Amino acid sequence: MFPLFKNINWKRYDESTGVPSLSKNTIKKIRVSFPQNNEQVKIGDLFQKITQIITLHEEKKHQLESLKSVLLQKMFANKNGYPAVRFEGFSNEWEERKLGDAVSISSGVTGDATLQDGEYRLTRIESISQGTLNVARLGFTNKKPDQKYLLNLGDILYSNINSLSHIGKVALVDTAGIYHGINLLRFQMRNDVDSEFLFQRLNTTPMKNWAVSHANPAVSQASINQTELSKQPISLPTITEQQKIGSFFKQLDKTIALHQRKLDLLKEQKKGFLQKMFV
Known part of the structure; x- marks a missing residue:
C-alpha cells in the first residue's frame, strides 16, 4: 500500500x-487498481528491499561524512603547530605561513551573462556552489580569453564575493578546457604546496571561520579582497606529508561520492519501478 x-x-x-x-x-x-494478494506481497517485498538498500547506503555515506568531519579537525595542525592525528613517520612541527606565500592569487575574465551556450566556457559563482566544479553551471563567451585565464588541473577556485554562508567556499579544478571567470579567485600552487592538501585545508572550520570574520559585509553579499586574503595564516608540513594527507582525503571523497552515485541510481530505479509496476 x-x-x-x-x-x-x-x-x-x-x-x-x-x-x-x-x-x-x-x-x-x-x-x-489492485492485483491479487500474492502479487501485492511480491511487489511490496521488492520495494521494501530497495528501501532498505537505500537506507543502508545513506547510513554509510553519513558515517563517512562524519568521519571526514572529525579527521579534518584532527589531521591539520592546531595553534601549537602539531596536528592531533598524523601518519607514521612524520613528527616535525608545521610551518606557519601566509596564504599568499603558498599560492599565487588572481582574478578572472568577464563573460557574457546573456549567453546560455558559447564557444568558450567560463567559471562563475554558481560553478562551485556545491564545493566541486560543476560543468553544468558554467558561463560562456564567444571571444577567446587570454591564455593566462585558462585553468590548470589542480588549481583551486575560491568564492570571495558571495553571501556570508558561501564566503570561503572552494573547488578543485578537475576538468580541462575551462577559463577563469570573474567573481571567483584562482589559486595556483607554488612548488612546495600540494593542491589536494590545500583544498582540504581550506575546507576546515577554522579556515572557513577566518573567511567569514574577515569579509566585508554588504546588503546582498559580502566580499574579501585579494590583499586581505593573501595575509590569511596557514600551517604547512613538508610536501611529502601534504601529499600523504591530500591523497587520503581524496580517496575518502571518492568513496563518499561512490555511495552518492549508488544512492542516486537506486532512487532512480525505485522511481522507475513505481511508474511501471502500478496501473
Missing part, C-alpha cells in the same frame, strides 16, 4: 484555492 500511495498524483485531486488540501470523502473516492 505504501508505494501505491506514493504513486498517486494527489495534486490532481486538490480542492483548495490556497493551501493544498483534500477532504476525507475525496480521498475515499480515489480509484486505484
